[in-house]
Each structure stands twice: as C-alpha cells, then as structure tokens.
Amino acid sequence: MxxxxxxxxxxxxxxxxxxxxxxxxxxxxxxxxxxxxxxxxxxxxxxxxxxxxxxxxxxxxxxxxxxxxxxxxxxxxxxxxxxxxxxxxxxxxxxxxDKLDEVIISASRTPESVRESPVTIERIDSRDIENSAAPNFYTGLENLKGIDVNKGGLTFNSVNARGFSSFANTRFVQLVDGMDNASPALNFVIGNFLGVNQLDVQSVEILPGASSALYGANAFNGILFMNTKNPFEHQGISVYYKTGITSQEAAGDNRFYDFGIRVAHKISDKMAAKASFSYLKGTEWWATDYRQYTLNEPGEPDFISPFRSGLAHDGINIYGDEVATDINAVAQSLEAAGLIPPGASGLVPSVVVGRTGYKEKDVTDYEAINGKADFSLNFRPFSNSNTEIILNSRLGFGNSIYQGASRYQLKGFLLQQHKLEVKGDDFFVRGYATTEDAGDSYDMRFTGININRINAPEWFGTYVGAYLNAITTGASPEQAHAGARVFADENVTFQPGTPEFQAAFDKVTSNPDVSVGSKFVDNSKMYVGEGNYNFRSLLNDVMDLQVGGSVRRYSLDSGGTIFTDYDGPIEYDEYGAYVQGIKKFMDERLKLTASIRYDKANKFDPSYSPRVSLVYAAGADREHNFRASFQTGFRNPDTQSQFIGLNVGRAILVGSAEDNLDRDLPGTDLTGRDAYFDSYSLASVNAFSQSGDPSVLVPVQTDLVEQEQVSAFDVGYRGQLGKIFMDINAYYNIYDGFISSKLVVTPKSGSAFDASGIMDLATGNVDVFQLYTNSEAEVSSYGLVAGLSTNFAENYRVGLSYTYAKFDFDQASDPDFRAAFNTPEHQVKLSFGNPEVFKNFGFKINARWSDEYLWESSIANAIIDSRTVLDAQVNYTIPKLKSVIKIGGTNIAGDEYRSAPGAGSIGSQYYISWTINQ
Structure with a gap:
C-alpha cells in the first residue's frame, strides 16, 4: 500500500x-x-x-x-x-x-481607439509623466491643449476646461478608478489631495465639455479619469524621491521634498495586491495683496485702493480690519462713563475707523503637506475569465489652502474612500463611500476678525483717548489718527509671535461658533453605487449596447459651521440610469453613437440627457477622422447652493433649498426667506448711495435655484497629414438656467417694498446676502481648440496648440448676476523635447502664454494679467541602477503670476528627482 x-x-x-x-x-x-x-x-x-x-x-x-x-x-x-x-x-x-490607435475607455464606457472617439479627448500615460517638465503629473495637465489649471497653492490645483472656472469647480468631475474624487460637503475636487501617487498612474484621460449622458450630474465642463496600475500586470517595487526649492519674492526660497513608493505582487494567478504611499511637504505660495478691492458691478473689475488709504481699510489678504466702528459713538460712551472730560466727544469726528488687521502670514504657517495612501486586493476567481473582484481603500491627508468665498486653512484635513468592485469584459458593479474630516481647519478671515473682537472695546477706547490727546496738543486730524492707531496697536493689539497672540489664536481657531471663532467643522459623507452591462457578446458583436445606472446619497455634517445643519446631518439622494448604443456602417468607416440618461435628485424635476454622435474615417488608411456630436447636459445645484448658511464677512451665503430658508443664519437675525423675497438689488443700492434718490431703488424677489442645463454642439477633425498629427475641435454651448450667485441688500427692520426699508438703508441697518439662483439671461459659450504635433530628426518631438474661448452674456438684462467665466480668451502652448538625444539622456521644454482676463468671485473682481510661463527638464537614465535622474524647473523665467485675486503669486519651482523602477 x-x-x-x-x-x-x-x-x-x-x-x-x-x-x-x-x-x-x-x-x-x-x-x-x-x-x-x-x-x-x-x-x-x-x-x-x-x-x-x-x-x-x-x-x-x-x-x-x-x-x-x-x-x-x-x-x-x-x-x-x-x-x-x-x-x-x-x-x-x-x-x-499610431496615436490614432491608442485605446481609450472613457469616451463611450467601452474600449475604442482614439480615432473612433465621438468627442475630443486628451490623454497622457506613464511615459508622458516620465518626460514631463512639471514637478508632478497633476500640474503637468496644464500643458494639454484646451485644459486650464488654476493654482491656489502648492497642493491645491483645480483642473478645468471650456470656461466658468474657479477653485471650487463644481462643473468638472474627477474620477479615480471610477470613484468620484469630490469632497462630499463641497461637491468639488481638492486637486490631487485624494488622488494618485505618480508611480501608480496607468493613464489620465480628460474629456472636455458636457459628459452628462454617461456620467450624470456635474460632468458639465468636462471629466478627468485617473486610472491606476493593476497589480496583476504591474508588479515589483518602485520608489521616487524629489527635492528642491520654491522661490517667491514674498516668501523667499523654501525647500520642499516629495517621496513615494509603490509595491505590487501577484500572489498567484488568482490573487494580487498592491500598496502605495507618497508624502509631500513644502511651503505654500504666500498671498500678499494688501490692497482694498471696492466692490463694483458684476462684469467689471473692482476699484483697487492702495494699502491703508483710509481709516477703515479692508485689505484682501488682511484679516480683522473688518472690525470697525464710528469713533464718535465710542467717545460719547466714554464721556457718559466719565472716562473723558465733558464735551470732549465733540472733538472726535463721526468717522468709521477699522482695526489694524493681521496679514495672512500672521494667521497661517504656510506649511503645505499632502500624504496619499492606496491599498488594493485583487481577485480573479476564474481561470479563463477576466472577471475581477477589487477591494480598494485610499486616503489623503495634510494641510492646504482653499479659496472660495473666503480663504481657508485646511489643517489636518483627511479624505478617505473605500470601494468594493466586481468587473469583467462586459460589466462592472461597484459601491464606495467617501468620508472627510476637516481636522483643525479654520477660516483665516474670521480668525483675524474674532481675535480683534476679543479686545475691540479696549482698542477703540484707547484709540479715542490717544486721538483726543493729540488733537488737544496741536496735531492735525491726519497726524492724530495716525498716532492713535500706533498707540492703540502697541498697547492693546495682540502682536504676532507673542504668547498673548498665540493664546487668542488657539482660542478662536478651536471654536466653531463664527461669532467668536473660526473653526471649520466637516464630517460629511457620500455613498455611491454604480453598475453597467454591455450586451455586445449576447448580440454577437452586431452592435454595442450598454445599460447602466447609479445612486448616490449625501450626508452633510458640518455642525452648523458651513451648512444649516446645527440640529443634525442633512441627507439627500440622487439617482439615474442610461442606455447607449453604438453601431458601425459603411465597412465600419461610419460610427453612430446614441445614448440617453435619466436623472432625479431630491426636490428637483427629472432630467433627460440625450447624446448623438457620428464619426467618419476617411482615407485609404482611415487616417482622416471627422466627428460631430450633440448632447444636453445638466448640473444639479450643489450642496452649497442648496444648504449653505455661512457668514464670510463681506456677505452671508445662504442656500435656497425650501427647508433651508427658515433656518438660523450666522451673524444675523434675518432668515434666508427674508434675503430671497424681501431685498434690494445691489446695483440699485449702489446707485442710491451715490445719488441719494430713493426712486432708483429696486426691490427684488429672487427665484430659488433649479437645475442648470446645457445644449452642446461639437465638431472636430483628428488625423494625420504625413508626419503631422492634427486634432481640431470647435464647440458651441447654450445654457438654460445658468447657476451662479447674486448679491442683494436686505433691510433688517423694514421691508424693501415700503418706506421702512429706505430708513434701514440710510442708517446702515442692513445685511448683504449672497444668494444662489438661475439667471434668466441668455448665456452661451463657444470656442476652438487646435493642436499639431510631429516627430522629426529621429526622436525630436514638437507640439503646438491654440485655444480660443469666449462667452456671451447680456449683463444689462441681469445686473446683479455674476457669470464668472474666469478664462483667458486666447492661449498658446508649445512643447519641445527628445526622450533620447543621445543614449540615456533626454529633455523636455514647455511654454504657455495666455492673455489677460476678468476673474469674478465673491472675494473680488479683478483683471488677471497676461503671462508667459516656461518649464524645462533634463533626465538621465542609469540602466544598471534601474533609475532615472531628472532635474527641472517651472516658471524658470521668474515672472510671478496669480491665478485669481486673493491667491498667492506663483513663483518658480526647481527640483531634482530620483526614480527607481524594479
């Protein structure tokens, strides 16, 4: 046996x-x-x-x-x-x-070559990242034609296309391995904060323009896909280390470093795992615009006054100077209390004096940190099938600066996602959750305001006493005011760097009550389920027929610091379904794609988003590809426009959801209902303040925000003429119910519809609100994007692109409406390089030019100057060490520029990196 x-x-x-x-x-x-x-x-x-x-x-x-x-x-x-x-x-x-034969998935949710794509598409892969002149692949996206990257800081960059841009870009969607990368509370992407380690990037694809037909709400201006490497196919250990300096006139030279590692292993034919981690630390671009922007009409740049031009100067990057009062009223109170001689208040003029504020550098350390971790366990349970089960967790943490209605220090901010997905050749089903924790984040404006509020009575009393002393000893009013400010600051103001200031700073930034604190609380969550099935194999590949759908739940939890959720989280749902068919004709030269999507969100009517496109391949080798498409897209009002209740100093932001209108708002006894239905237009109040004529006042009732829709027409050509690769695209978008903000002035005691409101205006007994609504004016945008690229003399590669972007909007038809196109009309981009000039040595140069344009926001309307930016890198490969050494710099000409008013000026960045791929 x-x-x-x-x-x-x-x-x-x-x-x-x-x-x-x-x-x-x-x-x-x-x-x-x-x-x-x-x-x-x-x-x-x-x-x-x-x-x-x-x-x-x-x-x-x-x-x-x-x-x-x-x-x-x-x-x-x-x-x-x-x-x-x-x-x-x-x-x-x-x-x-052949570039035309590169395979993409994003355009139609099915594999197809670039030549067959029904829409224009921008794409980079790991080889492009290796040759990029940018310090990281995400900022390098700004070298793609038709793509804008607004730089809010070292770690906060916002990608956009086709206009209507902002740092809080709710019109542009970003997906990482199919997961929406947006913040659950704010509905926009915080750059690559919760993105991808560059060692794990398989490809990045961008679809400019409306993509709602397949991807639902908010895929309005475009959608960005980041696809990571599968551990079954990309194994081993990869490491990079990058260091260098950021150089800015205000901040000087500051060192940064960036480290990353990726480990992947195929345990068996049925199981593989990967883990990646990266960590960046550096210094943010300092924001040092201390001028005052006097609010002008929408569509026009604000008037800019020099620093400290008045007694109540309000600098854009100075916080706490908003604390102001009439010093004659202070003098009268002091006189009544017997603290100054009888009759002395008559020597004090009735003028508003503001406190000396804190510069932004006083209320932040400008420390930029971003850590990213990603863990994935992949199963392929069947030997002769591509069915795969994926368990994936990723998180991003650190410090950054976000600019919206104010400037916010994100401190110890944490975002995380967890996903379970099953996919195969013809289907996928996934579910994932996104959660965020704001950590120790705070509003920098209210930090300065509430530090100065702590001892405001003492400061103003000291100021009045010093003013009286100077006036009675023969000083001029100008000299008396200047001396009084210096004396009050030296004796009362908490000076940065002192224990007293630090104690006040800690007290304010740890308190979420905006009347005394500035802490930014956010524990919001988002839950998403999605699925898609392609019936092509059941139809014997006669045509490609897909059906799919998604469901999403938001749970907003800011403790009343952002939204009106002081009595508990606010929850609401969105869901949708779509069907798409693709059929080829004429010896497969003509490709027809048609789809329609249905979406429904709480409290809004259903939306239907159809799309139809044609692609025709001409030429003996099908090298000339013409495309045309039409689709309608939609955008649900974001969480802010529905549920926000936030005092940002210059205005109180209030969302228009019906059940939000009667909730308490910070810093006022008014409700959202008062603001929406009993206010004056800002333009008429400005006219009244100049003329004193009550007849110019216009009472307004503002419609509650509804869904925004777009009808998008797109035509293009993609092909090769000899060695020249061409991609030309023209588009025209017509918006219906364009969503944006509107400023109104609301009487506190009276009504805008009778004489009592005029009395409130005359006495300053009013509040300014920023409301969210849809414009009745006609808004359209159109543009052209053209790109040429070629190779010559062996491996030399050159690319040139031009972008034209324009919008039409009749400001007179809606005077208080801010369109916020925020995009240059003309842009030119040039790239030149060779991955191997000689053995193991390569280089890349990128140049970008854009003309000046108007940036509109609740912080300020300002002209952004034209700029020319030059980036370059050289690299050397060491085969024996399996390494690449790269030395490069961005904005190497040193001409500083800014992306928006209030943001820091972008200086130069120089780096050296070492990447090892095993």
Missing part, C-alpha cells in the same frame, strides 16, 4: 511538472531600448506578467504548449508570439504605435 501511494504521489507530481511551462524574453523598441512595464498575457486567460526595467520577463503558466502570448505597451503596437516549447526565449521588438 505504501509503495502504491508513493508511486501515485510521484505520478501526480510529475503531472504537475509537465503541465507547467516557463518562457523568458526581452521586450524593446525599434531603437533596441528596453521597454519597462510591457504586458505579456497568455491569450484567452488572465495569466501574465510584465517586463522589468531591462525589458526582461519570465512567464510561468500551468499550460502545455502550444499557446499564444500577446505583448503590448502603451504607445506601441501589440505583437503576438506562439509558444511551442518549454523554455523558449523571445527577443520581441514592439513597433511604434
């Missing part, structure tokens, strides 16, 4: 040994340079491996020859080889790929 068992075991073992086949090989390009990360897959299975830094691979499978393997890499044509024997060694050369 023992002998039989031994023979049986030996037979089984020998059978296992026979069934295993191992092959090796090297993958290189046509210049005999090794290709890192090429995929080697056994056709018809999910078994495979990838090439290492030297292009080498070893593949072991439980399968006897003969069978076929496919070798592929981004930017190259695929090659198939037949395995006929155990131990074969292959030398594989991948031909350079």
């Amino acid at each position: 023992k002998t039989k068992l031994l023979l049986l075991c030996l037979f089984a073992f020998s059978g296992m040994a026979i069934s295993q086949t191992t092959v090796t090989g090297t993958v290189s390009d046509q210049d005999q340079q090794p290709i890192l990360g090429a995929n080697i897959i056994v056709m018809g299975t999910n078994a495979g491996t990838v090439s290492d830094y030297d292009g080498k691979f070893m593949l072991t499978v439980d399968q006897d020859p003969p069978f076929s393997i496919q070798i592929s890499s981004v930017g190259f044509q695929s090659v198939t080889q037949q395995v006929t024997a155990q131990g074969q060694d292959f030398s594989i050369v991948l031909p350079q790929g």
